[in-house]
Amino acid sequence: MKLINKKPSSLVDKPMRYCPGCGHGIVHRLIAEIMDELDIREHTVGVAPVGCAVFADEYFNCDMIQGPHGRGPAIATGIKRSKPECIVFSYQGDGDLASIGMAETVHSAARSENITIIFINNAIYGMTGGQMAPTTLLGQTSSTCPAGRSVAVNGYPIKVCEMLAQLEGARYLERTSVSTAPGVIKTKKAIKKAFQNQIDCVGFSMVEVLSTCPTNWGMTPVQGARFVDEKMTPIYPLGVFRSPEQ
């Protein structure tokens, strides 16, 4: 028999604590496969966020650091500048990256830090129990906007890729989705490019992944995937917003 697939060696062999239908597990696996394929596991340092993915430091089989909410890009900056020979990635959710950590996101992009950011946008705070995120859609309910997000009270969702695309330092920005199998394949391709860019010293690379949170959305996993395609994608269109080839 021919082995056609196996667990990536860049992933620790243990059960993940993520909920059924959550996108974190998929994206973790993609990152791990890419670390294997690029053979960078032994010189990669990952930054785990605050939120559900705080446990990423247990799942990735490489050196990891877990830091304060929103500060991933600053921590990654400190590591990369001190150890330029390392590949440094920061894994962050929407509350982390687009709310409390927006300054670190914008300024690390402006400096074009040679780091890779994986940004999981599921339009809600997961770990804390489903509060409104900066990316929560208008009309979408959450535990802190139970009647639905309204412009009058909560303002508009933040489109991070579109915003960062204004910065010269943001060398590579792409938005993908893991709600479908083709989307997962495209996401892998994008994340691989974001890592390859760092190897090639291209500068700041970020992939925004539209992901699912069926638990806090009050949906089944199937309904959750549909929500991404039908509700999120029209507001957060998929595609490349900046690329080094531009």
Add this chain to the structure above:
Amino acid sequence: MAEKILMKGNEALAEGAVRAGCRFFAGYPITPQNEVPEYMSWRMPEVGGSFIQAESEVAAINMLYGASATGIRTMTSSSSPGISLKQEGISYCAGADLPIFFANVVRGGPGLGNIAAGQGDYFQSTRGGGHGDYYTIVMAPNCVEEMGNFPRRCYELAEKYRVPAMVLADAILGQMMEPVEFDFEPVDPKTLKAHDWALGIAAGRERRIVRSYDLREGKLELLNLERMERYRKIQEKEALHENRQTDDAKLVVAAYGTSSRIAAGAVKMARDKGMKVGLFRPITLWPFPTKALATIAEHVKNFLVVEMSMGQFVEDVRLAVCGTARVDLYARPAGVPSADEVFTEIEKVYQGIR
């Protein structure tokens, strides 16, 4: 090594850190410490290190968190409001056992306060400062030369015990110029021992994790108990102080940093008038030299605390003498007393001694 250089306090602080092997600095402008990042902006590249002007104090301390996790000597500096912003990150460093070094060139507070000297950050510095249960080693220089020489000791203690360490200065110490003689040869970071916790190239070893949390039942307390034991050892072994003319004293003035220099002048005035007055100056504020002060209190029954704050430092003096002596307070919150004013206070207290 015996060369004397005329330096500004903030520059001595920066140069002292560089000579001690610092190769990463992240900071954000705030008066009265701006000479530190300005100096580091050219000095770091000169020695092959990194300098970053961060977007905020919050980002700066987190850059330090990442950089020091790779095992190198790092530094950030700020002044009071900026240090408040850094406290969350300092707490993370304490929780992750990272030996960062930072300096607070204190200004008047609370709030925006002013940009003159103050000692209002004593509690913040000596009681942890951020959230959670932790301590930071605090060294309090009282001259420019000590500004230059204390960073090395901070690095050594921080690495020995895996705790953050800081220099607590103030606007006067940061801004004035004095001759400096560095009491150590420059440290080549390549000669420092590699840490067995540092992140980086993992070839041939198990992966490492730097973090400040443990959500498993009962585990966090075990981590904290182990850290508490390290704190106990620091308190037992690393307290530093200076006594002047305390042996025959009837009254001992207790003061640190800038206050201790002013107090030294006032003590001399008192001695010139035949009064038996001495000076006790803690050099480390945490660990506080409790035993040294308690020893003085065995024969001295009157203390006068002089501090440029409302009565923060006085609490540690009272805890150390533990009711065995009378402790008076001359508080100048964000005010700088003259030696004459301190002398007047000494006279008042001295006259009341029976």
